[in-house]
Amino acid sequence: MPADLAVIGLAHSGLPLAQAATASGISTIGYDPDKAAVAEISAGRPPKDAPLSASEVRRILARGFRADTDPAVLGRVRTTVICAPTALGADRALDMSAVRSAARTLATRLRPRATVIVESSVYPGTTEDVVRPLLEEGSGLRAGRDFHLACSPSRIDPGSRTHGYGNIPKVIGGLTPACTEAAAAFYARLTDKVVRARGPREAETTKLLETNYRQINIALMNEMSVFCHDLGIDLWDVVRCAETKPFGFQSFRPGPGVGGPGVPLDPNYLPYHSRSLGYPLRMVELAQEVNERMPRYVSQRAAALLNEHGKSARGARILLLGVTYKPDLSSQEGAPAREVATRLLELGAQLSYHDPFVPQWRVAGRPVPRADSLYEAAAAADLTMLLQNHRTYDLQGLGAKAQLLLDTRGASPAGAAHRL
Template identity: 75%
Template sequence: MPADLAVIGLGHLGLPLARAATAASVATVGHDPDPRTVAELRAGRLPAEDGPGTLTAAELRRMLSAGFHPTTDDAELERVRTAVICAPTRLGPDGALDLRAVGAAARALAPRLRPRTTVILESAVHPGATEEFVRPLLEDGSGLCAGRDFHLAYSPSRADPGHRDRDLTRVPRVVGGLTPACTEAAAAFYGRLCDKIVRARGPREAETVRMWETNYRHVNIALANEMAVFCHDIGVDLWDVVRCAETKPFGFQAFRPGPGVGGHGTPVDPGRLTYKGAGLGHPLRMVGLARDVNGRMPLYVTQRAAALLNEHGKSARGARVLLLGVGYKADTGDLEGSPAPEIATRLSELGAQLSYHDPYVPRWRVADRPVPRVDCLYEAAAEADLTILLQQHRTYDLQGLAVKAQLLLDTRGASPAGAAHRL
């Protein structure tokens, strides 16, 4: 029986969408070019890079029981009413988004595209990519015309891994189509899954919504990170400043510093494009500055760790250092863009002996070398010369850890005041 929906790309974007669709009784096929990912999903297991914040094993089993069908076969993209491209995009070495996976998804879909199909792009892209990059691939491969023969739209993902109260059905969904009819077709699809639909004027506006939301987060975290360094230098308790400042009911939203910024929501500078070979509009200088500030935080954390050891009569060389929470976000095992590998690498270069604990990451390698995982958290914290909290998973009792640990450096400000050394 043909599927009603094809989700192309079974990662942090595609799996939550497929879960919502199957829960709404939408016959769904999931397409991914990686045979290992598909094999794991068919067996009811989550791929190693997708932690509980994306999907649980129980949810995956329910999806499979409801008819969800993961596949690598391009032929199964035929005759679907809606196809949503959720291929991953990451920043390349030049700081521009790498759209190769999006292009591969469009090329796989194009020969199987049928009239009146609705195609929606959810991947992170630069403004204009839906029309100028994806549209030609679909039209050239299908012989159909977007906006006339099939519907084409963009809808930015607003996934928030680790927060079950912010799943796809509860967060307003922005859609922008190539034509008004395209917008309505995309809105009709998401209306089956989501409580509220917000219509943008077109795909460029919808693409820019996502860019703005992501850049907003990075710029404000960068400000928080700069304030953290400043406050430490002048002897001010940053976390008390945040606590007081966030009581202002207008003109302020609290952002908190950390050891770095990770995740799939990479900051986007439209001055850099991969598919046109030239910049699009004026470079966003604040975005570039924010990227630089946030990129320096792993080094700063390493320096703070070494200084803290030195203050207590210990050298970083030979010190036993325990890292807690190595994913990019609390309560998930997703390692995408996590600052933990750089921190671990820098500490190793100083001669530290590393171990880690993370309830969502059973195995962890840094620079192609395995990092030992501890099983007894409190015993390991008591034995370590320094314990560094990188992610405040809900399972961590920070009051208890502060009592057990010889030294605790809290990079998230999650421990009780006075219980640990905070960033």
């Protein structure tokens, strides 16, 4: 059955797009080569690290959405959005294999006058230098003449009660003005505002700037947290005061690390491109270095806090609260909790965890016991550590029950916990 929209890649950004499209009455199909993910969605369950709940998945299915592993479904749509996942590898280069595979798969089924949009997090130049030639070679069609090609980087705020798909402006950069307008006409059905960029590179670099801006500012706050702790200064009071400045300051928070699908990118790491600036983005490199130090620092703070109260980290019972990357979501993508736990295990600690969104959790290949009774577990633990502040956590009550409470998110009332 023909559909108006095909979404390639049903993970971080693909399912929210399908949710917004079906809610707007757009006939939508999803394609993903991951059979396990498609099976989960078809059964009304979100796949691993997807930002939708089971009830939301069931709702989009009820509205006619279908997920499939057969690429033949891509040949019967007017608009295709590539939401294939990308991740930062050990060499700090994005793994673009899923994006390339999506383009090749679509190419042999691409129809004239169709619109193709790239939402995946990619390097500047990817839409033109990677996706375009693959589509043209496989289809025999020419982008900008026979079909429309544009980039509109994903912008979602999973779990937010204020920022939904419809009220987040969508940045769009097309290969030609006509490509931009075709993509804008599609997104105008989903969101209140579209912002036209000069072209795909400007749209791609917008995502790069937004991601690096977040990483750099969190790194600054993480360094400030260490600085303030060493000098006996209450960082959280400093932040509270700084937030009153009505101009020139935007508040960020420190934490045990930076999670989520947004990774700091240096566009000099272009595995497909021969041109480089010849120098790195030093701020981005430094931000990543600072943020990657935080799990070690947090584990050291835990050991020091135990020591101050006459206990050793070796053999200590430590309860970890919240192991997801963001409050009130089940996704653990990039969450620092696993590395914090690994380092605590190396110190000889006995770990347990509690998270209302994670029924099972493994660290270093071993299952970590889940606390069924939160308050009893906090009272029994030598140290309770808040790594993610889910709304269900009563930090005032936990502070009263726990022998020691280390709050890495600054969410507890003053005096209720030791804060990062």
